[in-house]
Amino acid sequence: MGDSSGDRQSWTFLTNHARVLVVIARDADVRLRDVAVACGVTERTVQAIVADLEAAGYLTHTREGRRNRYRLASGMRFRHPLEGDYEITGLLDLLKADPRDGGPVSPVEAGDVGPLSRADS
Numbered sequence: 004m005g006d007s008s009g010d011r012q013s014w015t016f017l018t019n020h021a022r023v024l025v026v027i028a029r030d031a032d033v034r035l036r037d038v039a040v041a042c043g044v045t046e047r048t049v050q051a052i053v054a055d056l057e058a059a060g061y062l063t064h065t066r067e068g069r070r071n072r073y074r075l076a077s078g079m080r081f082r083h084p085l086e087g088d089y090e091i092t093g094l095l096d097l098l099k100a101d102p103r104d105g106g107p108v109s110p111v112e113a114g115d116v117g118p119l120s121r122a123d124s
Contacts, residue, residue, distance in 0.1 A: 019044055023052045024061065027073045028099040034070070061091070065078070 017025075022042040027033060035053065038075040039046040049078075061079050062069045079091050 020052050020056065021050065021094070023049055024056065025076070025098045027062065028075055028095045031073045032067075032070060033073070087097060 013043045019042055023038055026038045026041045034047045038045050042049065053062065053064075058062070059082075062073055062074055062075060065071045066072075075092075075095070077092070080087055081089055081091055
């Protein structure tokens with residue numbers, strides 16, 4: 004079981020589904036082509052992810068002219084049992100703001116490193 008440095012650098016904390024949600028949370032009118040570029044995946048992959056997210060109730064869209072406008076569902080929770088008590092909005096709120104534009108400061112920088120907020124709190 005050898006670890007090569009290439010293997011260690013190939014993983015990330017967020018899934019492509021999470022990345023797509025973050026990009027849409029930043030801009031509800033974003034084109035899927037632009038989501039694909041931002042996430043580093045194909046437009047076809049983004050289409051499949053959006054279909055997954057809509058089927059699971061995390062996302063809806065309405066047609067406005069030739070464009071789609073996306074809306075994130077409120078109150079949705081993470082899917083894995085370990086995080087299932089938490090709403091996804093906390094993560095999206097943290098990641099959707101651009102820190103370069105005066106976005107939110109990380110809890111560590113703010114001195115608040117307490118437990119995550121639970122949806123039922």
